[in-house]
Amino acid sequence: AQRVTQPEKLLSVFKGAPVELKCNYSYSGSPELFWYVQYSRQRLQLLLRHISRESIKGFTADLNKGETSFHLKKPFAQEEDSAMYYCALMGASYGKLTFGQGTILTVHP
Amino acid sequence: DAGVIQSPRHEVTEMGQEVTLRCKPISGHDYLFWYRQTMMRGLELLIYFNNNVPIDDSGMPEDRFSAKMPNASFSTLKIQPSEPRDSAVYFCASSQRGGATEAFFGQGTRLTVV
Numbered sequence: 001a002q003r004v005t006q007p008e009k010l011l012s013v014f015k016g017a018p019v020e021l022k023c024n025y026s027y028s029g030s031p032e033l034f035w036y037v038q039y040s041r042q043r044l045q046l047l048l049r050h051i052s053r054e055s056i057k058g059f060t061a062d063l064n065k066g067e068t069s070f071h072l073k074k075p076f077a078q079e080e081d082s083a084m085y086y087c088a089l090m091g092a093s094y095g096k097l098t099f100g101q102g103t104i105l106t107v108h109p
Numbered sequence: 110d111a112g113v114i115q116s117p118r119h120e121v122t123e124m125g126q127e128v129t130l131r132c133k134p135i136s137g138h139d140y141l142f143w144y145r146q147t148m149m150r151g152l153e154l155l156i157y158f159n160n161n162v163p164i165d166d167s168g169m170p171e172d173r174f175s176a177k178m179p180n181a182s183f184s185t186l187k188i189q190p191s192e193p194r195d196s197a198v199y200f201c202a203s204s205q206r207g208g209a210t211e212a213f214f215g216q217g218t219r220l221t222v223v
Contacts, residue, residue, distance in 0.1 A: 043214045093164075095142070097142075
């Protein structure tokens with residue numbers, strides 16, 4: 001079975017502060033991990049995926065297989081980062097994404 | 110392409126009524142997914158199709174829920190009879206194998222059952 005856990009439903013930081021959204025997963029094989037973001041009144045959209053090893057909007061996420069984690073980080077949060085963030089896992093079944101419960105990030109001015 | 114299109118955007122219905130949610134995936138995408146979003150459980154996969162064929166419906170909560178994909182450009186999710194606990198936002202998403210593994214989501218249908 002595959003499972004994704006985001007322990008924080010709500011996370012608040014001030015502008016300019018570092019932010020880390022936690023994601024832990026459970027999967028017996030080699031998963032593909034993603035972060036999706038939903039800004040207010042917009043569609044859920046892909047933010048980044050671990051295989052690309054990219055930085056999007058200043059966010060990075062490193063897959064730690066030992067700790068089975070895929071935390072999302074940004075060194076200096078901006079107000080426009082306020083959104084709902086979902087961590088997701090894809091296992092052997094192509095396309096089938098298992099999402100965590102989501103974290104609402106609020107960045108205060 | 111306008112992206113994944115869902116209708117209606119909002120639906121309010123009385124308990125016991127039939128509800129039909131509609132989805133038009135992105136042209137050329139061969140996978141289609143139905144998700145339900147609630148505060149308590151987050152995003153749950155209900156069912157997904159590949160080339161119009163249901164592959165995994167293990168997330169469909171009860172027999173009251175059914176989904177069809179009669180062709181590559183249209184899918185429906187039906188709830189009959191609806192109950193207040195079905196109130197949620199229902200998302201449709203599509204993706205294409207062979208391309209980047211990215212699911213494209215519709216704007217969702219907010220269902221309220223009173």
